[in-house]
Amino acid sequence: MDESGFKINIAVVGLGLIGASYAMALRDLGPRCIYGIDKNEETLKRALDMGIVDKTSKKGNAFLKEVDLIIVALYPQDTVKFIEDNLDNFKEGVVITDTSGIKESVVSEINSILPDNMEFVGGHPMAGKEAGGIKFASKDIFKGANYIITPTVRNSKHNLNFIEKMAKDIGFKNVIYINPEEHDRIISFTSQLPHVIAVSLVDACVEENDIGLYTGGSFRDATRVAVINSMLWSELFTMNSEKLISEIERFEESINKLKDAIKYKDLNKLDNIFRKVSLKRKELV
């Protein structure tokens, strides 16, 4: 990797909301060239028109030989597949990172196929929007957000620092290091479970009409992420099934405890739970 910073060639693979936002934000770091790769012709044209990439391709090909940093912003299984399909196209010494929301299987599968002279640094930008696609891309989604790096013994300190610097330079506030398995356990609670809850709450709604007239902020907030990218989240949930199920069950225990206190009008118990939880929430977030 070029020590002088970002005077390098970058490829962004997948120009959806996240990938296009990366391209947009990386542009400000003054890279030599940004290649955009996406299977959708219109998306590529749009990225060129927006000036966020310099060259485009519908798939990885020979030009990857000139690329120093590759950001793969695809779904988890497609991320692995892209790397598998392009092993012969990568430059020696390339650093590849990704944006996948689950890490254990993705990182281990990629490490098992990637030659020793290439390095994969697992990354998870904790950023997004309810609307997908390049037209909603924005550098702002990274501002103040958390960025997780999931290092393994295969990673060099140098390249970890490089990805950390990139994350901070494009706007992330905190960069946290955690191993891939632990990442998946924590994320099943902090990200996947809230999505499961939002979807279930909307699913449980039996009102036919006008329920919006009876809602305040609590319902809107609780269901915001129920507008969900079906293919992506089906993959994230099922690839992390075991950990997620155990978090759902722990949540169910908590809701049952509260339900019992409500059923038996146990005001002391309710008060204990509410006070403990209010304090905890203030400390947590």
Add this chain to the structure above:
Amino acid sequence: MDESGFKINIAVVGLGLIGASYAMALRDLGPRCIYGIDKNEETLKRALDMGIVDKTSKKGNAFLKEVDLIIVALYPQDTVKFIEDNLDNFKEGVVITDTSGIKESVVSEINSILPDNMEFVGGHPMAGKEAGGIKFASKDIFKGANYIITPTVRNSKHNLNFIEKMAKDIGFKNVIYINPEEHDRIISFTSQLPHVIAVSLVDACVEENDIGLYTGGSFRDATRVAVINSMLWSELFTMNSEKLISEIERFEESINKLKDAIKYKDLNKLDNIFRKVSLKRKELV
């Protein structure tokens, strides 16, 4: 009631977040006088200093005889008690409304004690903040929010219109009429259940440190209302226990359906749920 609008005497009972915000917003309608009633001396002093009330008292008393409109912004049981304690102090023809989040028991108890020449109009402003008390009061919390009126056969068209006009004049967008029992059923889903969920999600958190580093917007939004006023919500939940329990159980059925699909990696079922729920959420809110 004075036909000319708000050239009347108003009393606001309870100068917490909601009551003080009412006083503040009502001030702009040019009433003759706003009386502030609160058991806390400091709160009364603050309300006078802020200029949102003209006169204060620690409890209802003889000056209520001059008051045309009373807004009781207390907890549900205290709302009933205030009216019970002041039956002899009210002016003939007075209109009393409240801000309580549950209505069936409150409305029926008040109607059972209030003489025929006085009228109670049940009101539920769907507005609030996570922080309570007069120092967080703001007219803005009503802007664009929903206001529910729960009429009974005891209400005159004239006074319902009057409360509706007041709600709109202080910033509420939609004023909806629904009977008290139906109100409590819908609110158990749209407001109480999201609070139960937020509390349970924080309660289920076993992480000791730094979980904030692994959260995105979904966790923050899902737990925002877990910072909860314990006394108020204990009362709201237990006074609406039966309806709330049945909504919690319907939510549990939905989460179990989703859990099974995740456990058995049933991608078709997940996709069906996600697509249905995404559409429904867009229509609902």
